[in-house]
Amino acid sequence: MTDVALTAAQQTAVQRRTVLVLSFGQVLGGIAFGATVSLGALLAADISGNDALSGLATASVTLGAAACAIPLARLAARVGRRRALTLGNLFALVGIAVVILAAALRIFPLLLAGILMIGAGNAGNLQSRFAATDLAAPQHRGRDLSIVVWSTTIGGVAGPLLLGPGEIVGQAIGMPPQTGSYLFSFVAQCAALLLYIVALRPDPLLAAQRLAKASTAATGAVAVDRPRVARYAIFAIAGSHVVMASVMAMTPVHLSHMAHGAGGMAASPADVSALVGITIALHVGGMYALSPVFGVLADRWGRLKVVLLGQVLLAGALAFAVFTGTEAWGVMVALILLGLGWSAATVAGAALLTEASAPELRTRRQGRSDSLMSLSAAAGSVLAGVVLSNFQYSGLGIAAFVLVVAIVALSPLARSGVR
Known part of the structure; x- marks a missing residue:
């Protein structure tokens, strides 16, 4: 069966299998990323001997993802999703080996280099959600994308849960602490x-490109590109991600301050x-648990309406x-709503970006979106610390609200031609 010869029924079957393969891949890839987030800061503090340097581990993951998002997207445009995703896996595998070596030799810069490569591998995980839209029918694009996003939850939860058993196995075979x-x-x-090598066949992006060329040759119709809509989608995704990441990153610090403040909660470390x-x-549950719901709503209501629903949340x-x-309780409710708003905005925004871009520009813009999302979240988290220390948690909420207002105010840019 050639990609060009796909019938509508065959395309549906291939897309169903593609979403299933990508979802399993996200579960497996999420295990490595979850462990890195959980252990990276601990290893950094232990090897460097300075707790202040532990944050560099999280920064390295983010920078790795940002640096490789665009190159992996360009590679996918040339040779397909399968090779780009497997290259991301290879980055992560090398990164894991480097982290273990760095822990054995107790070399801090080498540790950061390994975590950076794991972050580069996470850029492939981010690309998976866009791969789910390559062959998707327009009326199911949001749903298929959101299913792959939802599957991230399993790996993200499983990774930290494996810390205890991992240490037992590691000690038994002589791995570094x-x-x-x-x-x-x-x-x-x-x-x-x-x-990915065995099951992601036919390659969804290459198949979609060939089908688009065949359709253009048969009908003469050229896919419409809407750069203004695409730019708005990129801004909405990045802005929503910054709001979520900045508030979420500072919440543990704020809760710790509450516990030790006058009239606060019990101040024991265990309670905190x-x-x-x-x-x-609860926040992570809000981020992923209802993503399929927002995907279906984006298909039925329209992408922009669900992006704006995300801003309301x-x-x-x-x-x-x-x-x-x-x-x-107020912080808990805030974090649940924060996760739900992020989910609605990013799922619908990714679908909007995909269908607003002509096929030849789609993967390039998707890579730019992922890179900008990672970089802006890193910068936002750093600035959030400054705002929290000077204006408290309420000041951080007010500062983040500026981005929400900007996303809503610029929404007319995306109204022309939106489903």
Whole structure:
């Protein structure tokens, strides 16, 4: 069966299998990323001997993803999604090996280099959600994208849960301390790489490109490119991500301050850790649990309406942060709404970006979107720390609200021709 000869029924079957393969790949790839986020800061603090340097681990993951998003997208445009995704897996595999070596030799710069490469591999994970739209029918594009996004939850939760068993296995085979769970990550990345090589056939992007060329040759119709809409989609995705990342990053610090403040909660470390863990878990649930719902709504209501629904939810989250941020329950509600708003805006925004771009420009813009999203979130998290230290949690909520207003104010740019 050639890509050009795909019938409508065959295309549907191929797309269904593609979404299934990408979803399994996201679960496997998410295990490595979840372990890196959980262990990276601990390893950085231990090897460097300075807690202040632990944040460089998270920064390295973000920078790695940002640096490789555009190159991987350009590679996908030339040779297909399968090769680009497997290259991302290879980056992650090398990164895991480098991290283990750095822990054994106790070399801090080498540790950051390994974490950077794992972040580069995560750029491939981000690209998977766009790969789900290559062969998707327009009326199901949001749904298929959101299913792949939702599957990230499984790997993201499984990675941290494997820390304990990983340390037991690592000690049994003589691995460096705090690196045992990377063994599971390495196995998962190998499985993802083999999955993409064997099962991601036909390549969804190459098949979509050939089908588009065949359609153009048969009908003479040329796909319409809407750069203004695409630019708005990129801005909405990045802006929503900054709002989420900046508030989420500072919430554990704020909860710790609350616990030790006058009239606050119990100040024991165990109580603080439990509160932070529950709050972040609820936030992650909000980010991913309902993403298929927002995908279906984006297909039925239209992409822009769901992007704006995301801004309403983000505004609600910031309102709770401003007015009830001194209460634990208020922070929890704020973080749940923050996750829901992010999910709606990014799922619908990614679908809007895909269909606003002509096929020959699509992957390039998708790479730019991922790169800008990662870089802006890193910058936003750093600035959020400054705002929190000077204007408290409520001030952070007000500052983030500016971005929400900007996304809503610029929405008329995306109204022309939107489904």
